[in-house]
Structure formats: structure tokens, C-alpha cells
Amino acid sequence: MSTQTDQPSFVDRYPEEAAVVRRSLLVAFVMLGIGALMGLVQALHRTNVLRIIDSADYYTVLTAHGVFLAIVFTIFFLVGLYQWAVTRSLDRSPVDIRFTHAWATMMTVGSLMAGAAILLGFIDEVPVSADVLFTFYAPLQAHPIFYAGLAIFIVGTWMAGADWFRTWLAWRKDNPDERIPLQTFMVLTTMIMWYVATLGVAVEVLVFLLPWSLGLIDSVDPLLTRTLFWFFGHPVVYFWLMPAYLLWYTVMPKIAGGRLFSDPLARVVFILFVLLSTPVGIHHQYVDPGIAQGFKFIAMTNTMFLLLPSLLTAFTVVASIEHGARQRGGTGLFGWLTALPWRDPAFTGMALAGLLFAAGGFSGMVNAGMNINYLVHNTLWVPGHFHLTVGTAVALTFMAGTYWLWPQLTNREIYSRPIALAQVVMWFGGMALMSNAMHVAGLFGVPRRTAEPQYSFDFPALFGTIGELRLQIAVGGTLLFISTVLFLSNLAFSLGTPKREGFGQTIPPALSGPEDSPAVLDNMKLWAAIAVVLVVLAYALPLGAIISDNGLFGVGIEPYPMLVRPLFDWAGATLAGLAEVIA
Ligand code: HAS
Numbered sequence: 001m002s003t004q005t006d007q008p009s010f011v012d013r014y015p016e017e018a019a020v021v022r023r024s025l026l027v028a029f030v031m032l033g034i035g036a037l038m039g040l041v042q043a044l045h046r047t048n049v050l051r052i053i054d055s056a057d058y059y060t061v062l063t064a065h066g067v068f069l070a071i072v073f074t075i076f077f078l079v080g081l082y083q084w085a086v087t088r089s090l091d092r093s094p095v096d097i098r099f100t101h102a103w104a105t106m107m108t109v110g111s112l113m114a115g116a117a118i119l120l121g122f123i124d125e126v127p128v129s130a131d132v133l134f135t136f137y138a139p140l141q142a143h144p145i146f147y148a149g150l151a152i153f154i155v156g157t158w159m160a161g162a163d164w165f166r167t168w169l170a171w172r173k174d175n176p177d178e179r180i181p182l183q184t185f186m187v188l189t190t191m192i193m194w195y196v197a198t199l200g201v202a203v204e205v206l207v208f209l210l211p212w213s214l215g216l217i218d219s220v221d222p223l224l225t226r227t228l229f230w231f232f233g234h235p236v237v238y239f240w241l242m243p244a245y246l247l248w249y250t251v252m253p254k255i256a257g258g259r260l261f262s263d264p265l266a267r268v269v270f271i272l273f274v275l276l277s278t279p280v281g282i283h284h285q286y287v288d289p290g291i292a293q294g295f296k297f298i299a300m301t302n303t304m305f306l307l308l309p310s311l312l313t314a315f316t317v318v319a320s321i322e323h324g325a326r327q328r329g330g331t332g333l334f335g336w337l338t339a340l341p342w343r344d345p346a347f348t349g350m351a352l353a354g355l356l357f358a359a360g361g362f363s364g365m366v367n368a369g370m371n372i373n374y375l376v377h378n379t380l381w382v383p384g385h386f387h388l389t390v391g392t393a394v395a396l397t398f399m400a401g402t403y404w405l406w407p408q409l410t411n412r413e414i415y416s417r418p419i420a421l422a423q424v425v426m427w428f429g430g431m432a433l434m435s436n437a438m439h440v441a442g443l444f445g446v447p448r449r450t451a452e453p454q455y456s457f458d459f460p461a462l463f464g465t466i467g468e469l470r471l472q473i474a475v476g477g478t479l480l481f482i483s484t485v486l487f488l489s490n491l492a493f494s495l496g497t498p499k500r501e502g503f504g505q506t507i508p509p510a511l512s513g514p515e516d517s518p519a520v521l522d523n524m525k526l527w528a529a530i531a532v533v534l535v536v537l538a539y540a541l542p543l544g545a546i547i548s549d550n551g552l553f554g555v556g557i558e559p560y561p562m563l564v565r566p567l568f569d570w571a572g573a574t575l576a577g578l579a580e581v582i583a
């Protein structure tokens with residue numbers, strides 16, 4: 001958290017940009033609150049501890065939980081953080097701040113549309129619902145407002161990326177010989193990955209799901225739309241992770257009292273994500289019929305390479321905080337650990353997030369193995385995995401990062417440091433309990449995504465091992481909910497702490513700086529081009545095979561007449577009307 005400094009804070013230097021960042025974070029936190037409430041409801045429901053909803057509404061709750069947290073909370077936090085990072089590291093305002101407001105508004109409107117479509121599902125009298133879960137697989141179908149909202153939200157993120165690229169290009173004109181500052185480098189590489197990845201979901205939604213839910217086409221092919229979804233659905237997990245990595249690489253060493261160990265390694269890591277994030281999506285489809293084993297094998301191999309950037313991150317980030325600890329007087333092989341600023345919730349939150357990510361990364365490796373995946377796929381193991389990754393590595397890092405960032409955005413201290421510390425520790429404890437139990441329950445075959453998991457095993461077993469796991473999940477989920485309430489109320493009270501000066505922060509240069517890294521690393525065009533080639537190699541054949549087997553809209557369904565049929569109907573009716581008038 002902030003210590004007194006004589007630097008002007010971010011909000012003093014860039015008041016309007018700080019307002020955009022604050023607003024984005026606030027939207028993120030509102031979504032976090034709603035999503036967390038849904039999480040509590042479903043954790044207690046499916047463990048049969050407390051049932052306040054009808055099981056028929058379970059998918060509405062689960063969809064709200066997944067979309068509000070995994071899509072809206074994460075991405076709104078990302079755009080706020082990245083706006084801060086670009087402005088700060090280039091020391092420059094956006095080229096046109098109206099454009100910045102425009103994308104923030106687009107994203108908000110899109111989220112409200114998709115969110116409303118989901119929540120209206122609770123009201124039986126209203127014919128709008130979107131109980132399609134956060135993966136919105138066909139043949140589950142949502143109201144068009146859901147897909148349209150999603151599309152608008154994504155266009156908003158594209159505009160945000162364009163805004164940051166524009167700012168960087170303007171900066172480059174004035175600083176032609178300088179290396180891209182690390183934080184901006186991270187933002188730009190993340191966005192290149194995002195542009196490539198979102199092509200899949202854009203085609204899925206605009207060409208298939210939206211026209212289908214509008215009734216313009218009769219059917220879609222579930223395999224094709226799923227494959228397009230996972231084209232996007234794997235890289236989206238790095239879209240959540242990369243802003244957390246930005247905080248781990250650039251902020252965490254600073255809070256630990258040290259410096260980033262290696263700027264070149266950090267650049268290499270982000271480039272590896274650009275190259276490898278997308279050509280792996282089929283690892284979510286190992287059990288899908290209709291995709292040849294060979295393509296699944298290629299996806300598995302690429303996934304194993306994709307472990308590299310995170311393993312490099314584990315090394316670099318731990319080395320950087322060890323440096324910090326030694327600067328603070330820490331000694332010994334492991335003794336330095338005690339010299340870290342454990343009373344600082346920003347540090348402790350990020351460090352605990354990293355620790356649980358080591359476990360989440362391990363369960364990711366298990367998922368990625370084609371043969372072992374058959375054991376865990378569609379079981380509670382998978383939610384166990386992603387609550388450690390997106391639910392902790394990402395979400396806890398974002399909350400911890402907020403404790404550090406918020407005073408710089410508002411000139412107000414966080415209301416209570418001890419509550420903040422308790423909050424991050426409670427998240428760690430709750431998640432350790434819940435995720436571990438989910439992993440184990442998954443190995444017992446307990447399925448994911450069902451309100452009545454007991455169908456899959458004997459009721460008496462509920463009182464045995466699985467019964468205990470059930471309680472661990474309920475207790476863990478409750479702790480997570482309390483932790484979220486503490487986070488949000490601490491922040492709400494921080495809105496009222498007195499304003500003062502002295503919250504400015506600088507980020508010290510890396511031990512091995514950009515001058516040590518080859519200039520080619522900054523060649524954005526080159527990496528974007530290679531990324532596209534790899535995606536084409538990984539996806540052209542499987543997509544081609546699916547389309548040649550099933551057609552675009554399902555076996556035996558001719559897309560052409562279907563797409564133009566409404567047009568024909570309309571033209572026919574008009575002609576008939578005209579003929580009548582003439583007669
Ligand atoms: Fe995953 C399913 C494979 C990472 C999220 N994943 C999911 C789903 C989600 C998700 C949401 O191959 C479910 C989707 C659905 O609804 O069906 N995942 C992987 C692999 C990785 C991985 C190989 N996943 C993530 C991340 C996510 C995420 C990151 C979100 C942010 N995942 C899969 C597969 C499936 C899957 C299959 C499909 C399963 C199925 O059958 O449905 C890797 O990227 C993981 C690499 C990570 C590591 C860990 C490195 C450790 C670090 C810690 C450093 C420590 C620090 C602390 C900083 C190798 C970096 C220091 C502190 C001190 C005090 C010293």
C-alpha cells in the first residue's frame with residue numbers, strides 16, 4: 001500500500017485519465033459484487049447446504065456468476081489498469097480523450113445489455129433470458145440482446161486497443177530511438193493477442209449465434225460454433241492473466257523493495273503469449289467427436305510449449321522479490337522470505353495469488369494431457385482449476401493491486417489496512433479449501449455445471465468423503481463471499497477518507513533493462529504476423545474438416561437459401577402486393 005512520497009500522484013498529473021481508470025474499476029467492482037453473490041448462492045445450493053433458489057434457476061445463477069466475474073469484472077479491470085499503465089509509462093495522454101470515453105461507454109452499454117438479458121431470466125413473465133453459461137454453447141440459445149451486448153462489449157475492447165496503439169504511435173514519433181516502455185509493451189502485446197483471438201468469437205456471434213437467435217437462420221452447427229468459441233476461449237484466459245502478470249512484473253518487485261530481475265525476459269514472456277495463446281484452443285475439445293485425434297494432439301503439444309512463459313514468470317518474479325527481500329536485509333537460502341513486507345496487503349495478496357497459481361498451473365498441466373483429460377473433463381476438477389487461475393491468480397492480484405493503485409487514483413488512503421490484509425488472507429484460505437475439495441471431488445466423478453450433482457453417485461456417499469468435500473466447498477465459498485464483501489466495503493469507505501498529498505509512486509528500472517534485450521523483441525508487426533501464421537496452421541485444417549463434414553449450419557442444411565430466404569419472402573410478398581395494386 002502507499003507510503004508517503006514527494007511525487008505527484010497519478011490523479012494530480014492526469015486527472016481525466018484517472019477518472020476513466022476509476023470508472024472502469026468501479027464497473028468491475030459492481031460486477032464483482034453481483035457475481036460473488038451468485039457464487040455464494042450456487043455454492044450453497046449445489047452442496048445442499050442452503051437452497052434459496054429453485055434448481056430450475058441454477059443456470060441463470062451460474063451464467064450470471066460466470067459472465068459477470070470471468071468476462072465483465074476481469075476485462076473492465078484490465079482496461080482500467082491498462083489505461084493507467086499506458087498513460088503512466090509513456091507519460092502521455094491519449095491522442096483524443098473523447099475516443100477513450102467512447103470505448104468505455106461502449107463497453108458499459110454492452111455489459112448492461114448482456115447482464116440484463118441474463119438477470120431477466122429470473123422473471124418468468126418476461127420473455128428474455130440467457131441461461132447459456134459463460135461459454136454460450138449452442139444449442140443453448142440466448143435472447144438476441146445477450147449476443148448483441150457481447151458484440152458491442154468486444155468492439156469496445158477493440159477500440160480501447162486502438163486507442164493505446166494510437167497513443168504509442170504518437171509517442172514513438174516524439175521518441176523514435178527509445179525502446180517501448182515495459183508496461184506499454186505488455187499492453188500492446190496483450191492487445192495483439194486479443195485481436196487475433198476475438199476473430200473466433202466475432203465470427204461465432206455475428207455469423208451464427210446472433211442471426212440464429214434472431215430467427216434469420218434455422219440452425220447452427222454446435223461443433224463449429226464450439227470450435228470458434230475455444231479459438232477465443234483459451235486465449236481469453238491469458239487476457240485475464242496478462243494484466244495480473246503486468247502487476248507481478250512491474251509493481252510487485254517495487255512493493256517488495258526491489259527491482260524487476262529482467263526486462264528482456266518479461267518481453268519474451270509476453271511475446272510467447274502472443275504466439276502460443278491461440279493455436280491451443282482444441283485442448284478444451286479433447287472429448288468432442290468430429291475433430292480428428294491428430295489435431296487434438298497438435299493442440300496438446302502447443303499447450304505444453306505454452307507452459308514456458310508461466311514457468312519463466314515463476315522464475316523472474318520470485319527472483320525479483322528475492323532481490324527486494326535481500327535489499328530489505330533478508331539473508332539465507334529461504335530466510336529472505338521473512339524479510340518481505342507481509343503486512344502490506346498489496347504484497348501479500350499478490351504473493352498468495354502467485355502461490356495458488358503454482359497449484360492451478362499444475363492442474364492445468366493435468367487438464368492438458370489428452371489421456372488424463374478424459375478423467376477430469378466436465379467434472380468439478382475443472383472449476384477447481386479455474387478458481388485457482390482466474391479466481392485467484394487473477395482476481396486476488398487485481399484486488400491486491402487495487403490497494404496499491406487506488407490511493408494514486410483518488411489521493412485518498414485505503415480505509416483500513418488490517419481489514420485489507422485479513423481480506424486477502426481470507427481469499428487465500430477460502431480458495432485453498434474450496435479448490436482443493438473441487439479437484440478431489442472431480443476425481444470422484446462429481447460433475448460440474450449441475451444443480452443436483454448427487455445424481456452421479458450414491459446418496460449414502462454424501463455422508464462419506466464426498467460429504468466432507470461438500471462442506472469444504474460450502475465453507476470455502478462462504479469465506480470467499482465474506483472476503484469480497486470486505487474488499488468492496490473497505491473500498492466504499494475509502495471514498496470518504498480525507499484527501500491528502502503524497503501518494504505518488506514511481507517504478508524503479510529493472511536490474512537488467514531493455515538495453516539488454518534485442519531490438520527485434522519490440523517489432524510488433526513481426527510477432528503479430530507469426531501469430532497469425534501459427535493460428536492458420538493450427539486451425540485451417542480442423543475448421544475446414546468440420547465445415548466439409550457438416551456444412552456451415554449443420555448436416556444437410558444449405559446455408560445459402562436459408563440466409564436469403566427472408567429476403568425472398570419479403571420480395572415475394574412485395575411483388576404480390578404490387579401485382580394486387582396494379583390489378
Ligand atoms: Fe486452464 C480449462 C489448461 C492456465 C482458466 N482453464 C480452463 C477453464 C478456465 C481456465 C476458465 O488443457 C474452464 C473452461 C470451461 O468452462 O470449460 N490452463 C491450462 C494450462 C494452463 C492453464 C496448461 N487456465 C489457465 C489460466 C486461466 C485458466 C491462467 C485463467 C486465468 N485449462 C487447461 C485445459 C482446460 C482448462 C486443458 C480444459 C479442461 C477441460 O477438460 O474442460 C497453463 O497456462 C498454466 C501454466 C502455469 C504454471 C504456473 C507457474 C507458476 C507461477 C507462480 C509464481 C509464484 C509467485 C509467488 C509469483 C506453469 C507463475 C511468489 C511468492 C513467494 C512468496 C515466493
Ligand code: CU
Pocket residue numbers: 233234237281283284
Ligand atoms: Cu485452455
